Amino acid sequence: MNITSLYAPVILDKSSIVGEHCILGYPKEARLQAEQQNPGSSLMGDQVTVGPKCLLANHVVIYEGVQIGADCVIEDRVRIGYDTAIGDRTRIVYGAYVCDRVTIGIDATVAGFICDGTVIGDRSTVMGELVHEYTRPHEGWWDVDEEPPVIEADSVVGYGARVVGGVHIGPRSYVAAGAVVTKDVPPECVVTGVNIQTPAEQWRGRRLQNLIGYWLSLSKTQLP
Numbered sequence: 001m002n003i004t005s006l007y008a009p010v011i012l013d014k015s016s017i018v019g020e021h022c023i024l025g026y027p028k029e030a031r032l033q034a035e036q037q038n039p040g041s042s043l044m045g046d047q048v049t050v051g052p053k054c055l056l057a058n059h060v061v062i063y064e065g066v067q068i069g070a071d072c073v074i075e076d077r078v079r080i081g082y083d084t085a086i087g088d089r090t091r092i093v094y095g096a097y098v099c100d101r102v103t104i105g106i107d108a109t110v111a112g113f114i115c116d117g118t119v120i121g122d123r124s125t126v127m128g129e130l131v132h133e134y135t136r137p138h139e140g141w142w143d144v145d146e147e148p149p150v151i152e153a154d155s156v157v158g159y160g161a162r163v164v165g166g167v168h169i170g171p172r173s174y175v176a177a178g179a180v181v182t183k184d185v186p187p188e189c190v191v192t193g194v195n196i197q198t199p200a201e202q203w204r205g206r207r208l209q210n211l212i213g214y215w216l217s218l219s220k221t222q223l224p
Contacts, residue, residue: 006035008045008064016050019058019076024048026063028082028100046083069106087122094127105153112157117145121153121171128161128175152187154218156211172200172215174208188215 008025012018025048046065050056054068057076062068066080069088074080078092081100086092090104094111098104102114105122113129120126132146147166155170157163158177169175169185180194188200190208200212 013052016054117148126157127159133165
């Protein structure tokens with residue numbers, strides 16, 4: 001039996017480090033199915049690029065077409081789906097499951113579950129779950145392309161929080177741990193419970209005051 005590798009080509013900067021049992025350039029499902037139906041016909045997958053001074057820890061799986069910027073850290077047991085782009089100095093942590101075609105900006109920190117097509121802005125932190133609404137399961141797994149969440153720059157989604165559907169959060173907003181978000185969150189807002197929104201300047205909680213002060217200094221120098 002002849003075995004043909006379907007793995008995509010990988011460009012790994014010589015200054016980057018890859019740990020044990022990592023997979024780089026794994027083919028997306030569509031190419032694997034095409035190969036099953038017509039062996040030997042599949043085209044080469046899209047190239048994976050890992051920039052300089054990156055650290056990929058152990059048991060990391062990176063699919064084809066992934067682009068990782070400089071100085072990134074990808075911790076143990078992270079999965080990064082095909083055609084995902086990750087900006088410089090970003091950390092993917094705590095065994096995050098990053099689905100396909102995700103865009104993550106620079107200086108971000110990402111954990112949890114990140115659904116297909118999600119956009120996470122520069123300097124944002126996501127520790128919860130970003131999911132589609134999944135309101136049309138009867139139409140099939142591949143036949144529905146739902147709107148994903150968008151997390152704008154300098155925003156936070158706390159541990160265990162869940163953002164559902166094509167909502168926009170921020171910039172400079174904070175979704176508290178365990179909160180549920182199903183509607184847009186304006187700039188400089190704190191979300192608790194289920195869609196309870198409090199403008200940052202009205203928030204009286206002591207622990208967020210330093211962050212809110214930082215946001216307000218940013219908002220004076222840049223547009224939302």
